[in-house]
Amino acid sequence: MAMMELTNTEDDKGEIQPPKPKKRRVVLFMGYLGSGYQGMQRNRDAKTIEGELMRALVNTACVPDHLQDDYAKLKWSRSARTDKGVSAAGQVVSADLKCEVDGQLSQSLLDQINESLPEDITVYGWMRATGSFSAKADCVRRRYEYLLPTSGLGQEDVDNEKVVSARIARFNVILARYTGSHLFHNFTDKMKGDDPTAQRYILECTCSEPFTIQNSSFLKVSLVGQSFVLHQIRKMVGLALQVRSLVANPFANLSASV
Numbered sequence: 001m002a003m004m005e006l007t008n009t010e011d012d013k014g015e016i017q018p019p020k021p022k023k024r025r026v027v028l029f030m031g032y033l034g035s036g037y038q039g040m041q042r043n044r045d046a047k048t049i050e051g052e053l054m055r056a057l058v059n060t061a062c063v064p065d066h067l068q069d070d071y072a073k074l075k076w077s078r079s080a081r082t083d084k085g086v087s088a089a090g091q092v093v094s095a096d097l098k099c100e101v102d103g104q105l106s107q108s109l110l111d112q113i114n115e116s117l118p119e120d121i122t123v124y125g126w127m128r129a130t131g132s133f134s135a136k137a138d139c140v141r142r143r144y145e146y147l148l149p150t151s152g153l154g155q156e157d158v159d160n161e162k163v164v165s166a167r168i169a170r171f172n173v174i175l176a177r178y179t180g181s182h183l184f185h186n187f188t189d190k191m192k193g194d195d196p197t198a199q200r201y202i203l204e205c206t207c208s209e210p211f212t213i214q215n216s217s218f219l220k221v222s223l224v225g226q227s228f229v230l231h232q233i234r235k236m237v238g239l240a241l242q243v244r245s246l247v248a249n250p251f252a253n254l255s256a257s258v
Helices: 049-059 107-116 161-176 232-244
Strands: 022-032 088-101 121-128 142-149 180-183 199-207 211-213 216-225
Touching: 022 049, 049 088, 049 107, 049 121, 088 107, 107 121, 142 232, 161 199, 161 232, 216 232
Parallel strands: none
Antiparallel strands: 022 088, 022 121, 142 216, 180 199, 199 216, 211 216
């Protein structure tokens, strides 16, 4: 971040006053641990990531008190929505905030925002954006990662590398069927098959080799798509595991109910 030279002003009493930040459309890059939160999207009756972020922005005067509930007025937008307990290594929010001092975004304000946030939420940085920018509308792809124990592909021979690799290879064949454009109305709630918004395009759906976290073996399912409907990812992984276990028909249409 470049160093800033701040221009102070005098009030009617001749006292020096710090410069007032100007409102600008900005993009915030952030990450958080989702445990203990009811998801990303703000909900008056629940503890959410957006609720904590808004509180910090109000505390630092980046958002006036009277606008903290007016997301439309702030042109507020998020690049992705995460469910209860889900964490994010890279989340993007755009909004009109009072944060520019002498033509540059104030680093001291960013520091104050992070001081006002809980320890499990961090804004890595921010930058100016064009007045029409929307974190949601201008996001071209989203990546989600879903962890599951290696034993989820089979309880037996979990220490046999050759057996586990064969199971992962089969699982990847199943996951590959999700790629492309499909109707996902049965992977969410209250959506009919003729709803055009159920059509989603999946760019990538793969399972990693095993890795260890605190002496336990895990797999990582990576999903990349233009966008996802509510609960789609967990239901995609759930169906794939059922197919892998031959609980579900491996030749069923992708729109089959989980």
